[in-house]
Amino acid sequence: VNKRASDMTVLLRNASFKGVGAHAEYQPDFRLNGLSEPISAGASLQHDFIANPNYQRNNRLLSNYFYSHLPVVSDQNTTTITSLADNSFLSLKSRTNSRSRDISHKLKSDYEFKNSRKLFILNEQLTFSNINNEYIQNSTLRKADGDIQNETSSSEKEQRSEKTFQMGVGFSKVGGQPGKLKRLPLSYDVRYNIDLGQLDVDRAQRTYFISQVNPESDLHFARQYSNNEKYINQNLSFKINDFNRLLFGSGDIMGIKFGLQNYLAIYRKTEFNHVADFDSSSKSYVVNTYLSNKSNYTAIDLQPAISLKRVFERKLVNRYHKSLSVDLLAKMQYYNQVNESQKLFQNLNRWYNFFLPSGDINYSNRQFGDYNTTYKLSYTSSTEYPTVYQIAPLIDSTNITDLFMGNQDISNSYRRQLSLSLSHSSERMKNPFSYGVKMAIGKIDNRLSDSSVFDNQGRRQRFIINLDGSHFFAITGDLNKAIKIKQKPMTISLDTRLDLERLPSYIDSKFVISDVTRSNNSLQLDFTVNDLLSLNAVQELYFYRSKVQSTEVAKFKNSLYSTSFSISINCTKKTSVSSSVSYNKNTISGISGTEFTIWNANISQRFMKGNNLELKLSALDILRQNKGLLNYGNANTLTTGTVNVLKQYFILTVAYFPRKFGSK
Numbered sequence: 259v260n261k262r263a264s265d266m267t268v269l270l271r272n273a274s275f276k277g278v279g280a281h282a283e284y285q286p287d288f289r290l291n292g293l294s295e296p297i298s299a300g301a302s303l304q305h306d307f308i309a310n311p312n313y314q315r316n317n318r319l320l321s322n323y324f325y326s327h328l329p330v331v332s333d334q335n336t337t338t339i340t341s342l343a344d345n346s347f348l349s350l351k352s353r354t355n356s357r358s359r360d361i362s363h364k365l366k367s368d369y370e371f372k373n374s375r376k377l378f379i380l381n382e383q384l385t386f387s388n389i390n391n392e393y394i395q396n397s398t399l400r401k402a403d404g405d406i407q408n409e410t411s412s413s414e415k416e417q418r419s420e421k422t423f424q425m426g427v428g429f430s431k432v433g434g435q436p437g438k439l440k441r442l443p444l445s446y447d448v449r450y451n452i453d454l455g456q457l458d459v460d461r462a463q464r465t466y467f468i469s470q471v472n473p474e475s476d477l478h479f480a481r482q483y484s485n486n487e488k489y490i491n492q493n494l495s496f497k498i499n500d501f502n503r504l505l506f507g508s509g510d511i512m513g514i515k516f517g518l519q520n521y522l523a524i525y526r527k528t529e530f531n532h533v534a535d536f537d538s539s540s541k542s543y544v545v546n547t548y549l550s551n552k553s554n555y556t557a558i559d560l561q562p563a564i565s566l567k568r569v570f571e572r573k574l575v576n577r578y579h580k581s582l583s584v585d586l587l588a589k590m591q592y593y594n595q596v597n598e599s600q601k602l603f604q605n606l607n608r609w610y611n612f613f614l615p616s617g618d619i620n621y622s623n624r625q626f627g628d629y630n631t632t633y634k635l636s637y638t639s640s641t642e643y644p645t646v647y648q649i650a651p652l653i654d655s656t657n658i659t660d661l662f663m664g665n666q667d668i669s670n671s672y673r674r675q676l677s678l679s680l681s682h683s684s685e686r687m688k689n690p691f692s693y694g695v696k697m698a699i700g701k702i703d704n705r706l707s708d709s710s711v712f713d714n715q716g717r718r719q720r721f722i723i724n725l726d727g728s729h730f731f732a733i734t735g736d737l738n739k740a741i742k743i744k745q746k747p748m749t750i751s752l753d754t755r756l757d758l759e760r761l762p763s764y765i766d767s768k769f770v771i772s773d774v775t776r777s778n779n780s781l782q783l784d785f786t787v788n789d790l791l792s793l794n795a796v797q798e799l800y801f802y803r804s805k806v807q808s809t810e811v812a813k814f815k816n817s818l819y820s821t822s823f824s825i826s827i828n829c830t831k832k833t834s835v836s837s838s839v840s841y842n843k844n845t846i847s848g849i850s851g852t853e854f855t856i857w858n859a860n861i862s863q864r865f866m867k868g869n870n871l872e873l874k875l876s877a878l879d880i881l882r883q884n885k886g887l888l889n890y891g892n893a894n895t896l897t898t899g900t901v902n903v904l905k906q907y908f909i910l911t912v913a914y915f916p917r918k919f920g921s922k
Contacts, residue, residue, distance in 0.1 A: 263296070263298045263326070264326075265322075265324055265364070266300045266301075266302050266322040266323075266324045288856055288878075288879065288884050288903060288904055289886075289903075290903070290904070291332060291334075291886055291888075291901045291902075291903065292330045292331055292332035292333075292356075292901065292902060292903070293330070293331045293332075293902060293903075293904060294328060294329055294330045294331070295329060296326065296327065296328045296329075297325075297326070297327040297328075298324070298325065298326050298327070299324075299325045300322060300323055300324040300325060301322065301323050302320075302321070302322040302323075303319075303320070303321045303322070304318065304319070304320045304321075305318070305319045306318050307319070314372070314373070314374050315372060315373055315374070316370055316371070316372040317370070317371050317372070318369070318370050319367065319368075319369045320367065320368045320369075321365075321366065321367040321368075322365075322366055322367075323363075323364070323365050323366075324363075324364045324366075325362070325363055325364075326360070326361070326362045326364075327359075327360075327361050328358075328359070328360040328361075329357075329358070329359045329360075330356075330357070330358045330359075330360075331356075331357055331902070332354070332355070332356045332357075332358075332901060332902065333353075333354075333355050333356075333901065333902040334352075334353065334354045334356075334888065334899060334900070334901045334902075335351075335352070335353050335899050335900050335901075336351070336352050336354075336888055336897055336898065336899030337349060337350070337351050337352075337897070337898055337899060338350040338352070338895055338896070338897045339814065339895065339896050339897075340894060340895050341765075341806040341814070341894040341895070342712065342765055342766065343765040343766045343767075343768035343770055344766070344768075346401070346402045347402050348399060348400070348401065348402075348407075348712070348716055349399070349400045349401075349402075350397055350398070350399050350400075351397065351398050351400075352395060352396070352397040352398075353395070353396050353397075354393055354394070354395040355393065355394050355395075356391065356392065356393035356394075357391070357392045357393070358389065358390065358391045358392070359389070359390045360387065360388075360389045361387065361388045361389075362385065362386065362387035362388075363385070363386045363387075364383065364384070364385045365383070365384045365385075366381075366382070366383045366384075367381065367382055367383075368380075368381040369381070375431060375432050375433055376429075376430070376431050376432075377428075377429070377430040377431075378428070378429050378430075379426070379427065379428045379429075380425075380426070380427050381425070381426050381427075382423070382424065382425040382426075383422075383423070383424045383425075384422070384423050385420070385421070385422045385423075386420075386421055387418075387419070387420045388417075388418070388419050388420075389416075389417070389418040389419075389420075390415075390416070390417050390418075391414070391415070391416040391417075391418075392413075392414070392415050392416075393413065393414055394411075394412075394413045395410075395411070395412050395413075396409075396410070396411050397409065397410045397411075397659075399659070399716040401716075405470075406470045407469075407470055407471060407714075407715055407716035408467060408468060408469050408470060408471070408659065408715050408716050408717070409467075409468045409470070410465070410466065410467050410468070410658065410659060411465070411466040412463065412464065412465040412466070412656075413463070413464050414461060414462065414463045414464075415461070415462050416459065416460070416461040416462075417459070417460045417461075418457065418458070418459050419457070419458045419459075420455065420456070420457045420458075421455065421456045422453070422454065422455040422456075423452075423453075423454045423455070424451070424452070424453045424454075425451070425452050426449065426450070426451040426452075427449070427450050427451075428447070428448065428449035428450070429447070429448050429449075430446070430447040430448075431444070431445060431446055431447075432444075432445050433445060444500055444503070445498070445499040445500050446496065446497060446498045446499065447495075447496065447497045447499075448495070448496045448497075449494070449495050449496075450492075450493070450494050450495075451492070451493050452490070452491070452492045453489075453490070453491040453492075454489070454490050454491075455487075455488070455489050455490075456486075456487070456488045456489075457485075457486070457487040457488075458485070458486050458487075459483065459484075459485040459486075459487075460482075460483070460484050460485075461482070461483040461484075461485075462481075462482050462483075463479070463480075463481050463482075463483070463656060464478075464479065464480050464481075465477075465478070465479045465481075465656045465658060466478050467658045467659070469715050470715075471714055471715045472715060475715060477655075477658055479535070479655065479656045480535065480536035481533065481534070481535050481536070481546070481656055482533070482534045482535075482536075482543055483531065483532070483533050484531075484532040484533075485529070485530070485531045485532075486529070486530045486531075487527065487528070487529045487530075488527070488528045489525070489526065489527040489528075490525075490526050491523070491524075491525045491526075492523070492524050492525075493521065493522065493523035493524075494521075494522050494523075495519070495520065495521045495522070496519065496520055497517065497518075497519040498517060498518045498519065499515065499517050500515060500516075500517070501516040501517050501518040501564075502515060502516050513568055513569070513570075514566055514567070514568050515566070515567045515568070516564065516565070516566060517564070517565035517566070517567065518563075518564060518565075519562075519563050519564075519565065520560075520561065520562045520563070521559070521560070521561040522558075522559070522560050522561075523557075523558070523559040524556070524557075524558055524559075525555075525556070525557040525558075525559075526554070526555070526556050527554070527555045527556075528552075528553075528554050528555075529551075529552070529553050529554075529555070530551075530552045531549065531550055531551050531552075531652075532545070532550050533545070533546040533549035533550045534546060534550075548652065549652050549654060551599060551600050551601055551604075551652060552599070552600050553597060553598060553599040553600070553601075553604060553646075554597070554598045554599075555595075555596070555597045555598075555646060556594075556595075556596045556597075557593070557594065557595050557596075558592075558593070558594045559591070559592075559593050560591070560592040560593075561589055561590070561591045561592075561614075562589070562590055563587055563588060563589035563590070564587075564588050565585065565586065565587045565588075566584075566585070566586045567583065567584070567585050567586075568583070568584045569581060569582070569583045569584075570582040570583075576626055577625075577626060578623070578624060578625050578626065579622070579624045579626070580621075580622065580623050580624070581620075581621070581622045582619070582620070582621050582622075583619070583620045583621075584617075584618075584619050585617055585618050585619075585620070586615075586616075586617040587615065587616045587617060588613075588615055589613070589614045589615065589616070590611065590612070590613055590614070591610070591611065591612050591614050591641065592609075592610070592611045593609070593610040593611070593641075593643060594607075594608070594609050594610075595607070595608045595643065595646075596608075597646050601650075601652065603650050603666075604646065604650045604652075606646065606649065606650070610641070610643060610670055612641055612670075612672070614639045614640060614641070615637070615639060616636070616637055616638045616639060617636070617637055618634055618635060618636035618637070619634070619635045619636075620632065620633070620634045620635075621633045621634075625685075626685070627685055627686070628684075628685055628686065629682060629683065629684050629685055629686075630682070630683050630685060631680070631681070631682045632679075632680070632681045632682075633678075633679070633680055634677075634678070634679045634680075635676075635677075635678050636675075636676070636677045636678075636679075637674075637675070637676050637677075638674075638675050638677075639672070639673065639674050639675075640672075640673045641670045641671065641672055641673070642670060642671045642673070642706060643670045644668045644669070644670065644706060644722065647662075647664075648664065648665065648668060648706070648722045649664055649665065649666055649668060650664045650666060651663070651664045658717060659716065659717050659718060660717075660718050660720065661717070661718070661719045661720070662720050663719050663720060663721050664721075665721050665722055665723060668706065668722055668723060668724055669704060669724055670704065671702050671703065671704045671705045671706050671724070672702070672703045672704055673700060673701075673702045673703075674700050674701055674702075674703075675698055675699070675700035676698070676699055676700060677696060677697065677698040677699075678696070678697050678698075679694070679695065679696040679697075680694065680695045680696075681693075681694040681695075682694070689739070689740055689741050689742065690738075690739075690740050691738070691739050691740070692737070692738045692739075693735070693736065693737040693738070694734075694735065694736050694737075695733070695734070695735045696732075696733070696734050696735075697731075697732070697733045698730075698731070698732045698733075699729075699730070699731045699732075700729070700730055701728060701729045701730070702728040702729075702730075703726055703728075704724040704725075704726065705724065705725055705726070705727075705728040705761075705762065706722050706723075706724065707722070707723055707724070707725040707728070707761070707762055707763050707764075708720060708721075708722065708723075708763045708764075708893070709721040709722070709723045709763065709764040709765075710763070710764070710765050710766070711766055711767070712765075712766060723764065725762040725763070725764075726762070727760065727762040727771070728759075728760060728761060728762055729759070729760045730757070730758065730759045730760070731757075731758040732755070732756065732757045732758070733755070733756050734754065734755045734756075735752070735753070735754045735755075736751075736752065736753050736754075737750070737751070737752040738750070738751050738752075743785075746785065746786065746787050747785075747786055748783065748784065748785040748786075749783070749784045750781075750782070750783055751780075751781070751782040751783075751784075752780070752781050752782075753778075753779070753780045754777075754778070754779045754780070755776075755777065755778045755779075756775075756776070756777045757774075757775070757776040757777075758773070758774070758775055759772075759773070759774040760772070760773055760774075761773075761774060761893050763893060763894070765894065770806060770807065770894065771806075771807045772804055772805070772806050772807075772893040772894055773804070773805040773807070774802075774803070774804050774891075774893065775801070775802070775803045775804075776801070776802055777799070777800070777801040777802075778799075778800055779798065779799045779800075780796065780797070780798045780799075781796070781797045781798075782794070782795070782796045782797075783795045783796075789828055790827065790828055791825070791826070791827055791828075792825070792826040793823075793824070793825050794822075794823070794824045794825075795821075795822070795823050795824075796820070796821070796822045796823075797820070797821050798818075798819070798820040798821075799817070799818070799819055799820075800817065800818040801815075801816075801817045801818075802814075802815065802816050802817070802889070802890075802891050803815045804891050804892075804893060804894065804896065806893070806894045813847065814847050814891055814895075814896035815845075815846070815847045816844070816845065816846045816847065816889045816891070816896065816898065817844070817845050818842070818843070818844050818887075818889065819842070819843045819844075820840060820841070820842050820843075821840070821841045822838065822839065822840035822841070823838065823839050823840075824836065824837065824838035824839075825837055825838075831864075831869075832863060832864040832865070832869065833861070833862070833863050833864075834861070834862050835859075835860075835861050836859070836860055836861075837857070837858065837859040837860075838856075838857070838858045838859075839855065839856070839857050839858075840855065840856045840857075841853070841854075841855045842854055842855070842856070842885075844887050844889065846889065846896075846898050847896065852885060852887060854883040854884060854885045855881055855883050856879055856881070856883065856884050857879070857880045857881050858876070858877065858878045858879065858880070859876070859877050859880065860874055860875060860876035860877065861874070861875055862874040862875075870914060870915050871912075871913070871914050872911075872912070872913045872914075873910070873911075873912055874910070874911045874912075874913070875908070875909075875910050876908065876909050876910075876911070877908050878904075878906065878907055878908070878909070879904070879905055879906040879907070880906065881906075882905060882906045884903055884904065884905050884906075885900065885903065886900055886901040886902060886903035887899075887900060887901075888900065888901055
């Protein structure tokens with residue numbers, strides 16, 4: 259119950275027979291939204307064509323099949339606060355009941371041939387999935403003074419069928435001795451990938467809109483959709499790391515290595531949409547000629563580049579190795595979008611070309627048997643291109659309260675980032691220690707930003723526009739330390755991340771700046787006493803804040819604290835007892851905090867001579883306090899609410915493992 263496996267690796271980890279003691283894999287995930295009773299099955303086959311494969315030498319075929327049946331029942335109640343430019347706000351309360359059923363089959367295989375200088379890979383994946391969704395949603399929108407502006411009710415039934423096939427092939431060669439043709443490169447990499455897919459969606463939707471401001475604006479839609487989409491995505495890349503040989507017949511010039519690389523991607527999609535509206539006079543569905551459409555989309559992405567690399571080294575065998583490397587990449591990107599549609603305003607043919615340089619300076623200091631420290635300074639640049647949906651969408655009037663409009667004048671954004679990182683790891687056997695820090699700062703010119711206009715009934719029209727003034731800063735860190743207390747091992751792990759963003763936008767034709775802060779922190783301690791006792795403690799903190807600035811400042815804040823403690827005791831070789839407690843507290847701007855505690859406990863007993871049979875009794879959410887909380891924000895909005903989650907239950911499990919390893 260509420261324990262989901264996404265592939266064969268996770269399924270084996272959850273279902274395999276475990277050693278004596280308590281294991282988290284046996285327990286459900288109480289944080290998953292909704293209730294589900296998934297069914298998963300699969301098979302895995304591995305064949306090694308050589309004896310004793312290792313990291314440098316391998317010839318292996320790995321294949322697996324995975325089946326998943328995932329039904330989910332969800333009941334959500336949310337409140338979304340939207341800040342407006344005049345320092346007022348809108349409050350949207352919604353209740354959504356949904357049912358979904360996802361059935362999928364996945365067949366995957368990977369082949370790898372590898373030796374000290376060559377690597378050949380071939381992989382494929384075939385997927386079939388069928389998804390059925392149903393939902394009913396009722397919403398009420400209020401102004402800051404509490405007056406109701408509108409009420410909406412919508413229901414939908416959807417059936418999706420998707421088939422995909424992916425295949426990739428690659429060959430790499432590193433180093434070696436030159437042959438008769440001394441100008442031929444000795445180090446290169448070639449890869450080709452193809453992705454084919456077909457998606458069929460049948461959907462029926464009903465929408466009711468009731469205006470409390472102007473009753474003449476009341477609307478009702480009953481609409482059916484039948485969409486078919488086919489696509490093929492191919493990309494071919496190659497990289498020559500010692501291009502000097504082709505030019506000069508030598509490995510490098512003054513220690514500088516020249517490289518040549520190229521990336522070519524071609525994406526094609528054919529889309530057919532048939533839409534019909536219910537006609538009350540004829541009591542039948544008639545074709546919606548505006549939304550019904552056929553289109554063909556093609557995107558070509560070409561990225562040729564030249565690289566330069568220089569390495570400075572100092573080393574002493576089995577003592578130390580110090581190196582300083584400088585890598586520069588001069589890359590051009592040529593991007594073409596072509597859309598051919600039955601709707602003339604959607605016919606596009608756009609060309610872009612940009613210079614996207616990047617580079618890094620990397621210093622490494624390794625003292626063998628002592629430590630290894632690395633410093634890295636990097637610069638990257640990239641672009642984001644608007645989609646046909648953002649440029650010239652077919653506007654669906656059933657999205658009454660949130661109409662997405664097109665903008666033929668938008669162009670691409672340009673992102674620049676500078677980052678600095680430090681990593682240190684101990685190579686000592688006693689009390690190993692490692693840590694790492696990374697900082698990144700950058701800006702986005704011509705950012706694809708939001709422009710929203712609200713009418714007096716609370717309905718919004720959204721556009722994508724280009725705006726400057728977007729900046730970001732991020733810092734991440736991790737620390738891992740192992741110590742011994744009276745010869746008993748204990749490990750300490752710390753992970754932290756802080757993100758700061760400045761997001762420009764327009765609300766009701768007024769320029770607005772949103773300063774967003776996100777922070778994620780986790781501290782974990784583990785302590786074991788031989789095979790008798792295992793302790794684990796985790797402290798987590800998540801924080802979000804958004805300051806919306808126009809004429810005045812509006813603030814949205816929410817935070818989540820979580821403290822958990824678990825203990826496992828092996829009373830005897832056949833009996834084990836374990837328990838875990840998790841305390842959670844959630845605070846939101848203007849709303850009193852929510853607190854709850856989850857307490858789980860179980861006892862297991864092994865039987866038979868080889869401990870092959872296990873009986874386990876589990877009591878989960880003993881205090882009946884589990885709550886499903888929803889908290890997420892974006893620029894000038896903050897959404898909070900609740901969702902149904904798994905609550906208290908007891909379960910008796912029986913596990914039998916017929917195989918026995920080792921000598922008799």
